Amino acid sequence: MNERQQAVYATVQASLRRRYARERRFRALGLGAVILGLSFVLLLFTDIISKGYSAFVQTYITLPVYFDPQVIDPNEQRDPAQLARADYRQLVRAPLRALFPEVKNRRAKRQLYRLLSTGATYQIRAMVLADPGLIGQTRQIALLADDDVDMITKGHVDQATAEERFGADYRSWLQQLTRQGRLHTRWNIEFFTAGDSREPELAGIGGAMAGSFYTLLVTLLLSCPIGIAAAIYLEEFAPRNRFTDLIEVNINNLAAVPSIVFGLLGLAIFINLFGLPRSAPLVGGLVLTLMTLPTVIIASRAALQAVPPSIREAALGIGASRTQTVFHHVLPLALPGMLTGTIIGMAQALGETAPLLMIGMVAFIVDVPNSPLDPSSALPVQVYLWADSPERAFVERTSAAIMVLLAFLISMNACAVALRRRFERRW
Amino acid sequence: MPEIQSASGDAQLADESFRTIGKTYVDQPRMTASQVNVYYGDKQAICDVSLGIARNEVIAMIGPSGCGKSTFLRCLNRMNDTIAGCRVSGTIRLDQQDIYDKRLDVVPLRARVGMVFQKPNPFPKSIYDNVAYGPRIHGLARKGVELDEVVETSLRRAGLWTEVKDRLAAPGTGLSGGQQQRLCIARTIAVSPEVILMDEPCSALDPIATARIEELLVELRKNYTIAVVTHSMQQAARISQRTAYFHLGHLIEVGETTRIFTNPQHKLTEDYITGRFG
Numbered sequence A: 001m002n003e004r005q006q007a008v009y010a011t012v013q014a015s016l017r018r019r020y021a022r023e024r025r026f027r028a029l030g031l032g033a034v035i036l037g038l039s040f041v042l043l044l045f046t047d048i049i050s051k052g053y054s055a056f057v058q059t060y061i062t063l064p065v066y067f068d069p070q071v072i073d074p075n076e077q078r079d080p081a082q083l084a085r086a087d088y089r090q091l092v093r094a095p096l097r098a099l100f101p102e103v104k105n106r107r108a109k110r111q112l113y114r115l116l117s118t119g120a121t122y123q124i125r126a127m128v129l130a131d132p133g134l135i136g137q138t139r140q141i142a143l144l145a146d147d148d149v150d151m152i153t154k155g156h157v158d159q160a161t162a163e164e165r166f167g168a169d170y171r172s173w174l175q176q177l178t179r180q181g182r183l184h185t186r187w188n189i190e191f192f193t194a195g196d197s198r199e200p201e202l203a204g205i206g207g208a209m210a211g212s213f214y215t216l217l218v219t220l221l222l223s224c225p226i227g228i229a230a231a232i233y234l235e236e237f238a239p240r241n242r243f244t245d246l247i248e249v250n251i252n253n254l255a256a257v258p259s260i261v262f263g264l265l266g267l268a269i270f271i272n273l274f275g276l277p278r279s280a281p282l283v284g285g286l287v288l289t290l291m292t293l294p295t296v297i298i299a300s301r302a303a304l305q306a307v308p309p310s311i312r313e314a315a316l317g318i319g320a321s322r323t324q325t326v327f328h329h330v331l332p333l334a335l336p337g338m339l340t341g342t343i344i345g346m347a348q349a350l351g352e353t354a355p356l357l358m359i360g361m362v363a364f365i366v367d368v369p370n371s372p373l374d375p376s377s378a379l380p381v382q383v384y385l386w387a388d389s390p391e392r393a394f395v396e397r398t399s400a401a402i403m404v405l406l407a408f409l410i411s412m413n414a415c416a417v418a419l420r421r422r423f424e425r426r427w
Numbered sequence B: 001m002p003e004i005q006s007a008s009g010d011a012q013l014a015d016e017s018f019r020t021i022g023k024t025y026v027d028q029p030r031m032t033a034s035q036v037n038v039y040y041g042d043k044q045a046i047c048d049v050s051l052g053i054a055r056n057e058v059i060a061m062i063g064p065s066g067c068g069k070s071t072f073l074r075c076l077n078r079m080n081d082t083i084a085g086c087r088v089s090g091t092i093r094l095d096q097q098d099i100y101d102k103r104l105d106v107v108p109l110r111a112r113v114g115m116v117f118q119k120p121n122p123f124p125k126s127i128y129d130n131v132a133y134g135p136r137i138h139g140l141a142r143k144g145v146e147l148d149e150v151v152e153t154s155l156r157r158a159g160l161w162t163e164v165k166d167r168l169a170a171p172g173t174g175l176s177g178g179q180q181q182r183l184c185i186a187r188t189i190a191v192s193p194e195v196i197l198m199d200e201p202c203s204a205l206d207p208i209a210t211a212r213i214e215e216l217l218v219e220l221r222k223n224y225t226i227a228v229v230t231h232s233m234q235q236a237a238r239i240s241q242r243t244a245y246f247h248l249g250h251l252i253e254v255g256e257t258t259r260i261f262t263n264p265q266h267k268l269t270e271d272y273i274t275g276r277f278g
């Protein structure tokens, strides 16, 4: 090394420590930000999961039910109309009375009957209607317990509070049932199939899921083709002039409009002007289409822009028309990006609540919708509704509904990421 | 049509003006460009270029980087239409047809005037589909044996057949750079264009592949008209009948290849050929 090279070397060495220190500081800062973000997410998830996981099991009381012909079908006609009309309450109350013969006065009896949900009678009724041969037999049947029993069993209400609210008898009944092995919990499939209910133990997200499904179906069927067609036109065919500039600015603006505004617009146009039904997934889907279109268009245009111009030139250079170039070469390459954008738009739409409130999808609806025209709610709206209910049992259902919603969102986003990975290309 | 546009002669030997020296127009023109100007936005890339390309000739276009060779070549099949902000003025004729006529359809034009680009750009599809695409969309060959034949001849003529005949279904983008360029050549000749424009077709090729392409050009000349941009003066000398020298968007000199290389008239041409710059 000559003198000059040595001087350069010394200077570089001297600056090196400072440079590395700066690099370390920056890395620590970045790592800190990531950890902070992650811990918030973790906090949110632990809170929701710890509150909600117990909603996936439900408490049942197993009782020997005698399908009394006298009560169900006194004149032995086996007439379905008669069977449907019978007073099944008696059937589920009788074994309770038999189990606790010491309960005599009426108030105490009423209290005793409240161990079971009203759902228990529907359960028996459904069994009889499905199989009239049960009449006259006695079966051990797991009957749906009341939400208070459920909460106490799951430990969400402590013993002292329970005794204070329901009396000492109540507690001893439960203890006796537990001792006899009649009180147990099992997988709560009804939570996923049932519609909403005022009784927490009967309420499920089936109706809301179906509502969300139909809403998203409408949104997907509309926003995907419209958005992609608009993007292709704007990117590949539209002349660049002031008019298309205006359209572009407006699309970008639309993406930033608060979603509730779209709800108001949907109310004014689809319901008041066109007379479409209130609370219907069809209208929800239309409103969410308006909302997701900008997202889909912007993502699709980005995907089109990412296709290298050399591919277009190659096709045009051997005499493909503009349409052939787009549909044979550009679109297949851009499609994964477009689908990714669409899925992300759909995930946004799935979590959207405010516009649905405006078009009446916030109503209390018990039936599971069978078509996009039936009134229904949607998953996030269901969360909103339950979060407002005072019963302790709705707290866990709210959290459980959020978990289901998050599971859908995460799997949709995972799909988008997987799609991107799978079709990522090198040119 | 004017026959000889600019003056020539020894008087201009030392002249640094950008007026074209040599016979720009030819007797049996396939394509004729007259007073072509090209602008990218406000920037002028081609100034007042007039040039005829004769039937069954190979014309080489040479010049320093950025002088507008590619730009001029792209005017000949209107590929510049695809560039936003690119304007072309003047007239360019294919046979007697003005190709910048408003009523002219560019799709058949580009089928007649094919192009091989400076950077190899195969479609991200199979090798077979790359070559078959042109014949398919133009309906030149029926699906099946006929199309297979077109693909095979095109690949053979581009000197790629032996290398890829066992993997025609493999993606074209998986080939090496030189193979990709030959694939692009095969793709272009599969459409049997009348005029072939080649923008530095051999810049990514090894000497053997280059020799093969040059052979191909010599053979193609019997039926086609070819314009080649090249940075290799040896190549220009080997394959072309005429050579055009571009400088800063001007066509400086054009003439018989042997004449240009042995006896350049313009100082800029001479400097470039003798390697003093460029």
Ligand SMILES: Nc1ncnc2c1ncn2[C@@H]1O[C@H](COP(=O)(O)OP(=O)(O)OP(=O)(O)O)[C@@H](O)[C@H]1O
Pocket (backbone or CB within 6 Å): B040, B045, B063, B064, B065, B066, B067, B068, B069, B070, B071, B072, B083, B118
């Ligand atoms: N799309 C474009 N937009 C703006 N300017 C361009 C564009 N393409 C080329 N130019 C400019 O036009 C001039 C001529 O470019 P061109 O590509 O024709 O050069 P070239 O002779 O082919 O060079 P090379 O030998 O490096 O390929 C250059 O100054 C270049 O910067």
Ligand SMILES: [Mg+2]
Pocket (backbone or CB within 6 Å): B069, B070, B071, B118, B199
């Ligand atoms: Mg070039």
